[in-house]
Amino acid sequence: MVKAHLWPTDTRSQEACLDRVPIACKSTACQSIVWSIAGSDSGGGAGIQADLATMQDLGCHPCSVITTITAQSSVEVSLVEGVSNAMLLAQLNTLLTDLPPKVIKIGLLASQEQLERVANWLTVQLAEHQRQTQIRVAVILDPVMLASCGDALNAQKALNFDCFKGLLTLLTPNATELALLVEQPLPNASACLHAAKQLATRLDCAVLAKGGDQGGTWDPLWAHDVFVCGAVPEVSLDHQNACFLLTNERVNTHNNHGTGCTLSSAIAAIMASGFVLHDAIVVAKAYVSAGLKASYQPGSGAGVLTRLGWPSTLSDFPSIVMLANDETTPHDGHQYMTQALVASRYHALATYLDFEPVSLRQIAKPFTPIKGALGLYPVVDDNDMLARLLAAGTQTVQLRLKDLSRHDLEAQIEQAVALGKQYKARVFINDHWQLAIKHGAYGVHLGQEDLLVADLVAIANANMALGLSSHSYFELILASQLAPSYLALGHIFPTTTKVMPSLPQGLNKLSRYVSLMKGHFPLVAIGGIDETRLEQVKATGVDDIAVVRAVTQAASPADAFVTLSQRWAQA
Numbered sequence: 229m230v231k232a233h234l235w236p237t238d239t240r241s242q243e244a245c246l247d248r249v250p251i252a253c254k255s256t257a258c259q260s261i262v263w264s265i266a267g268s269d270s271g272g273g274a275g276i277q278a279d280l281a282t283m284q285d286l287g288c289h290p291c292s293v294i295t296t297i298t299a300q301s302s303v304e305v306s307l308v309e310g311v312s313n314a315m316l317l318a319q320l321n322t323l324l325t326d327l328p329p330k331v332i333k334i335g336l337l338a339s340q341e342q343l344e345r346v347a348n349w350l351t352v353q354l355a356e357h358q359r360q361t362q363i364r365v366a367v368i369l370d371p372v373m374l375a376s377c378g379d380a381l382n383a384q385k386a387l388n389f390d391c392f393k394g395l396l397t398l399l400t401p402n403a404t405e406l407a408l409l410v411e412q413p414l415p416n417a418s419a420c421l422h423a424a425k426q427l428a429t430r431l432d433c434a435v436l437a438k439g440g441d442q443g444g445t446w447d448p449l450w451a452h453d454v455f456v457c458g459a460v461p462e463v464s465l466d467h468q469n470a471c472f473l474l475t476n477e478r479v480n481t482h483n484n485h486g487t488g489c490t491l492s493s494a495i496a497a498i499m500a501s502g503f504v505l506h507d508a509i510v511v512a513k514a515y516v517s518a519g520l521k522a523s524y525q526p527g528s529g530a531g532v533l534t535r536l537g538w539p540s541t542l543s544d545f546p547s548i549v550m551l552a553n554d555e556t557t558p559h560d561g562h563q564y565m566t567q568a569l570v571a572s573r574y575h576a577l578a579t580y581l582d583f584e585p586v587s588l589r590q591i592a593k594p595f596t597p598i599k600g601a602l603g604l605y606p607v608v609d610d611n612d613m614l615a616r617l618l619a620a621g622t623q624t625v626q627l628r629l630k631d632l633s634r635h636d637l638e639a640q641i642e643q644a645v646a647l648g649k650q651y652k653a654r655v656f657i658n659d660h661w662q663l664a665i666k667h668g669a670y671g672v673h674l675g676q677e678d679l680l681v682a683d684l685v686a687i688a689n690a691n692m693a694l695g696l697s698s699h700s701y702f703e704l705i706l707a708s709q710l711a712p713s714y715l716a717l718g719h720i721f722p723t724t725t726k727v728m729p730s731l732p733q734g735l736n737k738l739s740r741y742v743s744l745m746k747g748h749f750p751l752v753a754i755g756g757i758d759e760t761r762l763e764q765v766k767a768t769g770v771d772d773i774a775v776v777r778a779v780t781q782a783a784s785p786a787d788a789f790v791t792l793s794q795r796w797a798q799a
């Protein structure tokens with residue numbers, strides 16, 4: 229398995245990482261440039277027209293390279309003409325010098341010859357640009373072959389995309405396109421999963437195989453997509469080299485013209501705004517889902533979705549199931565979900581999808597809810613400090629012991645739990661869930677990498693609270709599927725306390741996460757938070773904050789706790 233790059237613990241390098249993570253915003257000062265290399269749809273529902281509207285709606289500056297002009301309405305495609313090679317190359321080269329892309333989305337390509345020219349341009353010119361600037365440009369390819377009215381859009385019905393091998397970040401075929409690409413019928417979702425994996429290997433890229441165009445044949449209530457990925461930078465190792473089933477409520481509408489174009493251009497725009505691939509996919513799916521619910525029909529054929537800006541309604545986001553992935557599944561543990569979620573979304577899994585999810589276990593009993601606010605939540609690594617903070621009045625504290633070789637690990641946990649009971653405070657134990665259960669701790673705090681290996685049913689059955697870490701939209705959704713007692717959002721600022729696989733998230737991303745999850749779970753921000761940052765963090769609307777150094781490295785940790793708690797309450 230390829231190791232993700234680990235960001236350094238020196239905070240100046242991490243600050244530099246923060247700087248290269250602009251968030252989509254509507255001000256002209258910081259709009260990221262995204263290109264759409266695609267065809268014109270004169271009907272305005274799909275192609276370049278859909279791409280530019282989407283990219284702009286998500287706060288990016290869109291540029292276009294038109295490959296094809298189609299005379300198209302919502303009911304027919306009457307003429308398709310590819311642009312000349314000279315015009316294609318002139319657009320690409322003219323843009324590259326002045327408006328270089330952060331991310332490129334590729335849609336309709338007129339012919340096999342044009343397809344190979346674009347691949348060649350990426351191989352030569354874009355590669356040279358990336359070498360010179362040291363900036364990696366993600367490329368998302370939507371292998372468009374048919375219009376939604378069923379008419380062919382390219383000269384050949386099935387194009388061969390093999391010359392894009394190694395050039396793409398993500399390929400986004402629907403089930404019809406996937407069948408053409410692998411030259412096999414795909415009678416069910418399982419065949420679709422195998423084809424997606426085959427294509428991911430063949431083109432050396434991630435694949436999002438969309439099941440939406442299967443209508444009710446797979447599952448009348450839910451639309452299932454398969455996401456297959458290899459190594460993905462800045463993402464948890466557990467979520468790399470993995471396959472996921474992404475499930476959304478099926479929106480009952482025929483107004484689906486241009487949804488594929490919109491999804492792939494939304495993925496491109498969201499990546500250009502500094503989000504990792506996994507996040508771009510789930511946010512783009514929510515964007516399309518929300519848009520379809522508000523779709524309209526301007527002609528007599530299929531209508532189009534409405535663009536409603538950055539999504540923030542949790543029910544529009546897909547749920548995520550990790551699929552067993554032969555030799556590459558990171559763990560052979562269990563994945564958990566609330567019983568309610570399994571009952572609503574996955575009752576049909578066995579009937580319609582003969583996939584093998586990594587063993588799915590249901591959590592029937594809820595984790596103990598947090599009463600009142602967590603406030604300022606210190607995380608400490610010894611019981612002397614824990615006792616001092618309890619004496620100073622902390623109501624919530626976490627014992628985070630990382631030295632597994634220490635002989636007194638169990639005794640430390642037992643003592644921390646006893647101290648918590650003595651002070652009637654909530655003591656959370658990090659990582660060591662078996663010992664936390666054994667000694668009757670108030671709660672446990674677990675990271676994403678613990679989620680497949682810890683026995684979450686045993687934790688719930690022990691009447692304990694559960695706190696979960698997250699570092700992205702994708703991880704937030706995975707964590708929310710367990711209905712934990714609180715969700716931690718990290719790391720917001722650079723930290724020297726631990727080495728992280730992800731980048732510091734920054735305040736803009738924190739605000740986005742808060743608008744998605746606020747009210748569903750108590751939200752705790754962590755990572756690099758100190759006195760100077762309390763007000764900015766509070767302004768995002770996050771409920772509580774967890775700190776290590778701001779308390780443990782203060783001259784008087786007890787005084788620091790009291791002062792910071794008061795400032796947080798007043799901020």
Ligand SMILES: Cc1ncc(COP(=O)(O)OP(=O)(O)O)c(N)n1
Nearest residue numbers: 658673674675676697716726754774
């Ligand atoms: C409140 C809070 N948030 C996040 C963490 C990090 O937990 P985890 O991801 O398990 O990483 P380690 O702490 O084990 O390094 C936390 N401990 N507390």
Ligand SMILES: Cc1nc(C(=O)O)sc1CCOP(=O)(O)O
Nearest residue numbers: 718719723725755756775776777
């Ligand atoms: C333990 C921990 N977990 C994080 C996460 O993002 O999950 S950040 C972090 C360290 C926070 O330490 P400090 O307050 O000293 O920056």
Ligand SMILES: [Mg+2]
Nearest residue numbers: 658659674675
């Ligand atoms: Mg942990």
